[in-house]
Amino acid sequence: MKSILLLIIAFSFSQISARTITGTVIDESGLSLPGVNILVKGTNTSAQTDIDGKFSIEASKGDILTFSFIGFITEKIKIKDQTILEVVLKESRESLDEVILLQNDAERSLSGVVSGISYANPPENTESYKPIEENIFKRVGNAPLSTFSIDVDRAGYSNIRRMINNGQDIPVDAVKIEEMINYFNYDYSQPTGNDPFSINTEVAATPWNDQTQLVKIGLQGKIIPLDDVPASNLVFLIDVSGSMNSPNKLELLKSAFKLLTDNLREQDKVAMVVYAGAAGVVLEPTSGNEKAKIKEALQKLQAGGSTAGGEGIKMAYKIAEEHFIEGGNNRVILATDGDFNVGASSDRAMEDLIEEKRNSGVFLTCLGFGMGNYKDSKMETLADKGNGNYAYIDNMQEAKRVLGTEFGGTIYTIAKDVKIQVEFNPGKVAAYRLIGYENRLLNDEDFNDDQKDAGELGSGHTVTALYEIIPVGVKSKFLKEVDDLKYSRMKNKDFGEELLTVKFRYKEPDGNNSKLITKTVNSPETEKEPSEDLKFMSAVALFGMNLRESEYSNNCGNDVVIDLAEAGRGADGDGYRAEFIRLVKTYE
Template identity: 65%
Template sequence: MNIILLLLVSSFLNISMEAQIVSGTVTDENNTPLPGVNVVIEGSKTATQTNFEGKYSIEAEEGDRLVFSYLGYKTAKIKLGKNKVVNVSLKPDTSALEESIIVSGVNNSQLRIRGMSSLPPQRESYNRIEENTFKSVNTSPLSTFSIDVDKAAYSNLRRMINNGQKIPKDAVKIEEMVNYFDYDYAEPVDEHPFAIHTKVAETPWNHETRLVKIALQGKTVALNDVPASNLVFLLDVSGSMNSPNKLPLLKSAFKLLTSQLREEDKVAIVVYAGAAGVVLPATKGSDKKAIFEAIDKLNAGGSTAGGEGIELAYKIAQENFIKNGNNRVILATDGDFNVGASSDRAMEDLIKKQRDTGIFLTALGFGMGNYQDSKLETLAQKGNGNHAYIDSMQEAKRVLGTEFGGSIYTIAKDVKIQVEFNPAKVQAYRLIGYENRLLNDEDFNDDKKDAGELGSGHTVTALYEIIPAGVHSNYLKDIDDLKYSKRSSKSSSEELLTVKFRYQKPEGSKSILISKPLEATVEPMDADFKFASAVALFGMQLRESEFTNKAPQSLVISLANAGRGQDREGYRAEFIRLVKTLSSGSHSSNDLTEMD
């Protein structure tokens, strides 16, 4: 009897000490939810982050101490009792910008905090960006570029700001920042896969110039209407992926993707470390147990045979090719290729060979410290693909959950934009961002010239700052009169510009042309235009652009607040919070970015 009693008591004690799910909401001093707050069980590696509604959940035991940390706020420590709901309100603390920051799964000594220079340099790499300047319409009336639906730069910058790191200028890709956000553009109603929206307004940071918005809204294809998918997961399991914000996050992200697959879809998994190999042959999307088990077994170790992995992944994709289907390789890595074809040029040559196979590419970046953005950008641009950076499970849910269709299904490829400016209305123009997407004017009519892909439901926004005819500007430099050619500036047209688009169908090789003029009538900015201009100005400030006209960060916040709109998922509110974080913690522009 005594033995039975002891067993029952012991069992009761064990049950009482078992881990339970603790959840709650983290807010700021104004009771506004805080997304991206790090929640860690003190003394352990168990951690999570709040979502865009400020909510979190974590498995913990009674007596554990939860640590809540967020840049610019005092760290809160809560000892758990019997309550399963723990709500926390964080208080501002500007001094925290000079202190250590607790980050989920990261060794604090590896972080670069604003105002501190004693930490080791990062090994991250970014393609060099030379900012676009104003061009004279008389000598360069055409502006040609490829669309860009990549959003990696914004989530990468968000990670840096939340971690208190300095921001390399070349990591600031303004077009990817602007295009990270959703805009309320109408979808197409004709035979084309995207609708075109244009508008001109006064530039918020310079009353002497005008801001032109050119936007595309891709048609949203319901997931059930997407053709059968042949997917190959190409997963980096090298030693560099052996940290909590890399392989473990990767596993969770790809389980999320797998959960949305249908019976007609199929998935193969290729991994690479010191060598490449197939860990799961093509498997029906309905056999989720087999796919989950293959993902669960992944472990990190060894060098990085990225080139070999890419070749094998495309080989498997070709062997299982679905005619008129959705064939795609999904690469997930920190981009640290160091065995085989490792240089950007070698990777570019390798991926170009695969471009005409009808197999598209999605490149997903993970981790920090040695994140090789330049390689992933090269792969995405040259491989008929797109590129995203996943800094948290919330971002994984966005890229592979909410935007799953757009991430894996292309509705138009090789989409190019060419703008012709009317010299009677425009003296000069400057394309904001897209520096790594510029094309030669003659490339516009060349169907063999590669350009960007547009996915289901994707939006693309491009902004031009223009100097109207007759306006004196310090940004314009004199050039000699042309001797052999004289461009007439006389025109009775009220058109400011004409924008032309070329695109190919996903399975096609001949482009389709669309043309649309824009009248010179200046209109008030709507909410979306205000918000896009706020993001663009913030990017210009981070790059220490000469074209900000010394606009303060308060203007960014004012524009973003005016353009916040309904903001159902909280992304715009998060942007405002990030800008305020830098505004409150930086005393000069040099604190924001690393000098070249």
């Protein structure tokens, strides 16, 4: 009895002495460090800094907090009477094997130790990605038109960030340069006319090749205040199969969807479908003001069984169609690791299913989670073919961005089937290559074909495309000789300083006929200093080329990437550009 009483007293004392410790983690230059892992030593209590480097964790007097981040020396602080900490981490040049990472509640090191358990044979990595054949330089005389669909997806960047932070090798086909560039926001003007986006262009010297120039083509989607967004008819389609049984999958997914729920309004309705061995409805359409009911349904979700993804998609679309809101925002939001293995599981079968369903007027958002068996190829297929967008959520900070800060752009489309076609002036441009967008290329005749599907633009979204061009008269090792064409002589008409003409086609979200916008881009009269945005996106593009070991990088290493990114960091109010710089340094 006495021993039990002592235990109760000791437990009560520990509960009383436990308190919330808050603070900020910065580097030696004073920049905040997002994603720093914090652990109460000897326990499973952990936290992670947000995008501003801030954290909050429960700890008691005498506890030791460890602060760890790849590329930095781990810091240990013993808690005394303080409740607020400012922690400065110093950069480390030592082996990354000594750095401890946290995957939510699981302590994991690069040596293969997870939660104190050593894995001699780690689980097989079965992640899959669509093959990418890097775009080459094309002669304007042979191919004057370049046609492609826009890509607002940003999954490529957050997925690569996850791999770098985990010390993994990066598959070449996981590097989608356009998604890396489009992860960041740029200083583009808001549209002022009737069209739902503005067009922003710029021409400057290429940082990695003094014989070429870069052409930037940027779209800025109109920002629609959430109060002005039409009523939403949403169906959460959630994968609860056995492959989702992981803290960075289903548990992270639940937290992410709770964030989304906080943004719902009374006029919005949410239903919830789950699928494992079979598909079922766990929440009938519910008003957005019943947040507690929606969150309770999320909290009850548990993982187990195989993955009947095809059946889940059919059921989710059926509910969305039955409760369709004319003039409203009708959307299925799919959350999964993409590991379909029952029913319509092949990429071709899933593509056919989604193409059929998109004619219903219901849009699609795909949210990817997890690692090891992540199926990016299937997620990309679903988003591309289903009038949708696609994000990869690697941590709560990304969840807050996708489903919190940029909630409107994630769930509300302002223009669909957006295509771009660029015609180059052969009097000024000898050759060009589109950087990225390899899986978004279209046939030239597809541009005027309103039956051809293309990408969607969400509220406030930006889309950027970079072309590297070789001016007429420049001899380049990338410009291979070809015979003159016998039957296709270029016209002698002089187009002055016109460098190219860019055309855009788009449809209203509920429209069937496209609208055309045309813009001419001239050669700059004098060589201008590139904008901060162009410097930064050039850094991101070059980093992507280096990850792909591209011949077009001209052997410019990541030291050039860092210099460009530093020069183009600008105000960086959200800290994402600083995070990119740290990521490149970590990779090095």
